Amino acid sequence: MKEIPLTGGDVTEGLVRVGDTVRRPPGERDELVRAVLLHLESVRFDGAPRFLGVDSAGRQTLSYVEGEVAGRPRPGWIADEDRMISVAQLVRAYDDAVEGFGIPAGLPAPIEPPGLPDLADPPELVGHQDITPENVVFRDGRAYALIDFDLARPVSRAREMVNLMLWWAPLGDDADLDPGFRGLDRPRRCRLIADAYDLSLPDRQRLMELAIGLNERAWHTMKYRTETLGGGWQRMWSEGVGEKITRRQDWLESHADAITTALIA
Known part of the structure; x- marks a missing residue:
């Protein structure tokens, strides 16, 4: 065929x-x-x-999962709050469904540089960890399915939420976002995501500290993968993803208190 x-x-x-x-x-x-x-x-x-x-x-x-995916350029609905909430609900359903799978022993080590700091964030389930707009299939305006599980790995629920908010709140400087995501009330959107997922209070309280730690690790991991794997990793690095992660770090640190207040208020 x-x-x-x-x-x-x-x-x-x-x-x-x-x-x-x-x-x-x-x-x-x-x-x-x-x-x-x-x-x-x-x-x-x-x-x-x-x-x-x-x-x-x-x-x-x-x-093949039929439906609508937010490719590039992003569609006009990319920042729609109802769609965002449905993504959080889908991720919750996925995490609940996969929790019974457990954490398999003997998994290959992730491709990342040695010596990264420990985030004291023990895994609870195998998270999707790549919840980009390209990896969510919508039907009738609601998130229907997750696709592309290549980055799935053992993580905590809080870490899964960091990844979800990264792409759908989203987290980062307006200058680095798709035009449809600029100027949004990101603390409010983080709260909506957390509520739709029913994130626990302890996870809400530590979420931004975890986000900052993960973002720092992301810079080193992206650089390492660029140097060892090349391909798409090299292309993204050449296009400035390292600088984007650095700017996101500054943004996270300056907005962490406001987002945490919104999450736990």
């Missing part, structure tokens, strides 16, 4: 649609992704693709 290239992602290359399936090359956590998707199917969680096997080229074969 005809292979139709699927574009719009930052790192993974070679994604194609074949009929009602998606074929993608194996990622760095291929076995974990397969196991998570099979678990989600076993617990009847509909908000993720189904893993259908491996094709003759060694590619993952996944079900």
Whole structure:
């Protein structure tokens, strides 16, 4: 059958649609992704693709999820609060569904530089950790499914929320955001996300400290992956992602108190 290239992602290359399936090359956590998707199917969680096997080229074969995705340029609805809230509700449903999967032993170490500081943030479940607009499929104006689980890893619920807010509040300097996201009341949007997810009070209280620590780690990890993996990582670094992360760090530190106040008020 005809292979139709699927574009719009930052790192993974070679994604194609074949009929009602998606074929993608194996990622760095291929076995974990397969196991998570099979678990989600076993617990009847509909908000993720189904893993259908491996094709003759060694590619993952996944079900194609029909719907609307916010590619680039972003659609006019990108900052819609109802859609944002539905993303948080979908992520909560996913986290609840995957919690029973547990934390597998013997997972390969993430590709990141040695010596990063410990964030004292023990994992609770296998989070999605890449909840970008490109990775959420909408139907009838509501988040329906998460796709692209290549960055899935053991994390805390608070860390999952940092990733969600990063892309959907979103977190960062207005100059680095899509025009549709500029000028928004980010503390209010963080509160709406936390409420829709039903985030615990202790996690709300520590969320911004965790966000700042994770953002600092992100700079070192992006640089390390650029140097060791090249490809899409090199392209993003060349396009200035390192400088963007540095500006986000300044923004997080200056807005942390306001966001925390909104989260716990």
